[in-house]
Amino acid sequence: MKISIVHSFYSGDAPSGENVVVQHQVQRLLDVGHDVQVVSVRTDDLSHRSSYKFETAWNVATAGGVSPVAELRKFAPDVVHIHNLFPNYSTRWLAAWPGPVVSTVHNFRAACANGMLLRNGSPCTLCPDKSPVNAVVHACYRGSRLATIPLAIRNRRGVAGDAVIARSDRIIYPAEHVREQYERMGAPVPKGTVIPHFTLPAGPLPPHFAVPGPEAPWLYIGRLSEEKGILPLLDYWPADKQLVIHGSGTLQDTVMDRCRRNIRYGGLVRHEDIRALIQSSRGVVIPSLWLEIGPLTYAEALSCSRPVIAKSGNGAAFDIEKAGTGGVFETFEGLPQAIRTVEADWPGFSARANVRYAEMYSPQTWTRKMVGCYESVAGQ
Template sequence: MHVFVVHNRYVSAQPSGENRVVDQEVGLLRAAGHRVEVFERRSDDIAARSLLGKAAVPLLVPWNPAVRAELAARLRTERPDVVHVHNVFPLLSPAVLAACADAGVPAVATLHNYTQICPPGTLRRDGRQCTECVGSAPLPAVRHGCYRDSRLATVPLAVSLAVNRRRWWSGVARFLCISAAQRDVLVRSGMPRERLAVKHNFVPDPGACRAAGGEQLLFLGRLAEAKGVRLLMAAWDEIAAGGGVGVPLVLAGAGPLQGEVAAWAAGRDDVRFAGLYDADECRQAVARSVAVVAPSLALETFGLVVVEAMAAGVPAVAAGHAAFVELVEDGVTGLLHRPGDPASLASCLRRITADPARGREMGRAARRRYERGFSPAVGLKRLVEEYGTAIAGRSAPTQGGDTRPFRGDGDSR
């Protein structure tokens, strides 16, 4: 199969699970003998632009005509079987879908977040869940400055969502959700279930599982409020006040709370702030852990760090909502705490460290869950199946002969 992968890479200064997923899928397809071309832009390149070039970036978010022309020309020359679209913000834009239509190549799109129904893609505002823009014009997002707390920065995203709804719906043969929890939210927003397939992210086999019970609890990810970092610090302070759990807490990552986390950890024996790990350091840190902690407040569409822990035979302590409920079987492959509740999180951390034998059994069960649902073999099979469905239906009408686009308001007119 000949596949074109389209992706706007996020900035490298902060960890991006999406970048990692894209790279891993490309490698997986190539290793299986498929021909894969990558059409990409890099957000890192914005810094090197002139002042005028930087000022023009917001104008390209809703539509980049140069990208349409360039991609269409390549598709006509290369004639791939399918185009797989990932992130298009900020430099690619939904113009990539027009390029696919120009060249007559079917497109598949992985939905890594909620940008189809929410301008910043998070369904969160001011530290809480928010659905004001779902099924309506995205004016509330502009009013509240939902992207980077800036009305001006939110405008291009809101405009793109408003003007490109029809383009997304008419231009994509198959939408791939990365969890059933995400698909359910999108279906409730008005997107028909039959156009949304669930294809979990896969994780490469690390090659070795945790050998013993572990020596630390690990938070690995973006240091941001939505990821539950302050919640974790509050829970850990409660644990420390009660005498601790015998192992330290390691926080690894970067983000807006990095300074706060570093200051909180400074001078403590029970906490270590590790900064940003590279890929090999991440694997080693996971393999040394009693459990990986994922206390996110957001409605996560997936939990990559949880599945990476499963692959290493390490259980997770995760928030009991969204995709985590789908990934973690409470009491079997890990523990689920009440979302947003520091006392519940503290209780789960105490439980998973108090019984090493039980923790090892959870780790073995987590590894079995990984092998059944998130291994490269499973990921490749699902990916190729979805490509085949898109290719087979490139000229077929939608169910009932209806080719009308999704409006995002519960109506497909």
């Protein structure tokens, strides 16, 4: 099958799970014998221009930007799979494209200027429920009313009127809670299907799930920013447990200043080294304050048979509650108890993590579901 992947790559200044997901999916499709074209632009290649911010603001508001059509026509794909067009690609080409289109949802940008349905650390649905003008009032994109205006203009027709959502023959959601939220906001129900992101297996597993030694730390791996819950994680982390933090972002200096005897900052880690770190840990902590779409770190932990502890209300927590792969805390005051609960039956949580990975997050499971999706839209 000939498959075109269209993606605007985010800047490499901070970790981007979305970029990693796209790269993994392209490689997987190639590995199983498909003919794959990647049509992409990279923010890092464009953002050095002095006019870049003005150009992207104008393009977002007017549906302008780079068009992939010439490259797509040359390749003549059986299906086009859109991952991200924001902020560099136009959406005008979609209505005229004659072939099947599949899109993957990676955030809530179709309804929310900051893409997270989060404001001041709490869930917010003012824009989809009332008007995107609320995003401008609260300066939801990068803390700037001016920068938010183009997104409010773009979102004025709601989720059902979003150019990618409206044109897609199939909309792929990485988790059931994401599908439910989008359909509540107006996405067409018949188009939706849930296909979780996969991650590569960690390699041969030991014959039993031995409890790590006392020196093994818990890990936080991700962006160091407010919505990720990193600061309250530091505030409430118990003094008798080891924590190592990996990542970069706007709060990096603050995080480094708050490290103490049992909390260490390990720097930004290459993605190819993440699984080795997880395998030497007790497990992973995901304290995100926002819903999260399909946190890649969660799947990576399960691939290493490591339990996960997550803040209630985020994507990892929803799956933990279904599969028993770790602990969930309602408030940060409950974090120490969640850790104790998991450590009291570490082998059991580890075994369930291994099972959940195989059934939901393995490359084989993803390939079967995704290729089935492609074949179904290509045959329409």
